[in-house]
Amino acid sequence: MTQSIDRELSRRGFFGAVAGAAAGGAALTHGDKAHAFSLLRKDPAPTPDRTVPTQCEVCFWRCGLEAKTKGNRILELAGHPDYPNANGRLCARGNAGAAFLQDEDRLKYPMVRVGKRGEGRFERVSWKTAYATIKQGFDRIKETYGPQALALFYHGASGSFLRQMMVAYGSPNFAASSYAQCKGARNVGYKATFGTKLASPEPLDFDNTKCMVFFGSHLGENAHNSQVQEFVEAKARGAKLIVLDPRFSTPAGRADIWMSVRPGSDLAVILAWIHLLIAEGTYDKEFVSRHCTGFEALAAHVADFTPDWAATEAGVSVEDIVAAYRLMRDAMPAVLVHPGRFTAWYGEADTQRARGQAILTALLGAWWRPGGIYRTEKPEVADFPGPDYPDLQPHVDQAAGRFPLAQEVTTTGIREATITGTPYPVKGWFVHGMNMPQSIPNFDKTEEAIEKLDFLVVCDILPMAITKYADVLLPEDIYLERYDDLHLGATKTPYIGLRQPVVKSPYDTRPGWQIAKELGKELGVGDFFAFDTFEEYLETRLKGSGTTLAELKKNGIYFPERKTPLYLGDDEPFHFHTPSGKIELFSETLANAGFDPLPIYKPQQRPPKGRLRLLFGRSPLHSFSRTANNPILYDIVPGNCLWIHPKCAQKLGLKKGSHVVVENDKGNKTNPMPLKVTKRIPEKNVYMYHGFGHTAEGLSRACCAGGNDTALIRDYAVDPISGANGMRTEFVKVRPADPTEEVYLCDVQ
């Protein structure tokens, strides 16, 4: 079966894997999996009585959608036609979002712990009791250790109100997994070069590009909706595609040049391209002389980084390196060097690689130029009036003097402080929308930190693994049941978007804003949420914006006039937010902080004998660990397989379709997983989709299905520059599953 899927993927490519499913759920409604959709739709299909525009949050692309409803039931979710991040389509995950409402495993009411922490025994309480219990726990910590001893882990739109609440209460420690475990290194590398971090969606000018360069960025498996659509369109228009990926990924299958680079060697190839642009004098001289500094130093730095050298380092051919260079040269400045998103690969090397990508972009003259990276503008709306926030203590990373260029606090930094008590004790956590056992590496450390806590609050929608450690467990409304704060979109056309309730929660759940407001009042910071209704809050913020809440509720989105040009003007003198005011090829910011000011390539350790490098990526039909239990998505992709090269499989005596266990040297292992033997993954590496192998028994579908990549990642590499956690550093063993071990059947992916 795995093989037929292989064929299916290569035949249909990303159209099949993602965009086909994006076309209004066709893959779900008309395919042989139509039974899954019957969860939502009964025959004969009822006629909707309302269409409500709102936003998806099955991932953080926040696509605009239109929900067709009847009574308190969702009949269909479809892409909003006006939203630039949706273009009238949702990805398969977005289509399946309504199934979260049907999930009987949901958290239904607030609970407090009754057994020992971690035992997972709870009893139902009222919201009032839950708040009072949190107040007691938090106030005790604040009085004994100060407010900095409290920390918030958060990910997702509604977390912003909890952040406000925690900051108002005096905590400087709030961290999202989207920084240290995702795009931290990229943002630091780009900011050091251009003075600005990249927006989400990434400002990629697919409409005008002539050549695209991807490092990883497995679009089509990574299902960021409009980015996949725009990529597909650019390709169809004839734009060239260069893909660096050890694995034959979905875009690799569509590339003009695919280089199966040795993991962690991308920067060697980038340096060779920079070398060629300078040695052959083909870089954009005008752009560089007008906007950049440090060219001489860069030229000296790359003098020895020839294509021959890079080919040996990366394990690719000189011809491919040179041919790719020529494609870029012929297309410049309309070259889209994808900056990447999940860049938590190898630690310091990740900031260095991001610098390399940024410098390459600058030499091609592709920064804020058509066909490269465009300039973003966020629409402005009013703040809701409130008191001044208190002065905050330095957060744990600042107080410890680490990660001088970090743009956010690191999750693992807070965890470290919780374990060691330095630079100061951290005794209370609020975890919102983050399933730490699966998103933060080295769960033993997380568990050790949790044991040291005086108090832990978890707010989630499902009984995920993290919830069993809670002292107080708060159930949030699902995104289709709630308002969130205004969404200020920074695409080519800046926009103000609204998430609004489509249906009412049938349970005793509440939205994040309400939890922050009510709990904030209990904690003595209610003045920060001085609105009676959320509509009042939104209306106040929209004053002077050009639209009103009534309009937004009807249309879902509003486009204020763009004030800044999309591209750099030819004669425009521009002051970049770097120390020199220029694009810094030689980074003063890095030099001043004691780091390499020019991108330094250091080869990664190769797998020792008998070990394979663990690589991982996205299932097109799942988001991280959060969708594994979604009834529809589970039905289609219930778990993951382990990808292995035929030669490695043969050496290990492993057969296609058999079940294997993946282990690290520290005693961590996966559940038995079906083996996918494929040349799409090079020798010495194995690959799996992230987000499976749940251990939470409350997940009636997802529990135990598949392997958990995060469980294997213990020795991650901390980037001293950005604080990000490189997670592709683990070497593993693969063995046949013991015949007595319970296996699950998975016929796909």
Ligand SMILES: Nc1nc2c(c(=O)[nH]1)N[C@H]1C(S)=C(S)[C@@H](COP(=O)(O)OP(=O)(O)OC[C@H]3O[C@@H](n4cnc5c(=O)[nH]c(N)nc54)[C@H](O)[C@@H]3O)O[C@H]1N2
């Ligand atoms: N379906 C779906 N889509 C998603 C998400 C999701 O959960 N589900 N999550 C979204 C989020 S938040 C993020 S951050 C992105 C993540 O997605 P990306 O930003 O695209 O992640 P990458 O790590 O760039 O891409 C994974 C690819 O990197 C390859 N790779 C491994 N090692 C190397 C290497 O050393 N060099 C190179 N060049 N390639 C390598 C792997 O083989 C794999 O094909 O996806 C987003 N889109």
Ligand SMILES: Nc1nc2c(c(=O)[nH]1)N[C@H]1C(S)=C(S)[C@@H](COP(=O)(O)OP(=O)(O)OC[C@H]3O[C@@H](n4cnc5c(=O)[nH]c(N)nc54)[C@H](O)[C@@H]3O)O[C@H]1N2
């Ligand atoms: N090993 C490994 N680790 C990774 C990655 C990887 O590829 N491999 N990817 C990294 C990346 S790129 C990212 S961005 C992060 C993502 O990290 P996380 O955001 O932590 O991802 P999830 O594992 O999906 O956990 C999300 C949690 O939020 C809950 N949730 C979902 N919706 C809501 C809601 O509306 N309200 C509340 N309160 N809770 C909700 C879910 O039930 C789940 O418990 O993970 C990072 N960690």
Ligand code: SF4
């Ligand atoms: S990309 Fe898919 S899952 Fe993510 S917000 Fe858009 S429709 Fe939802």
Ligand SMILES: [Mo]
């Ligand atoms: Mo991410």
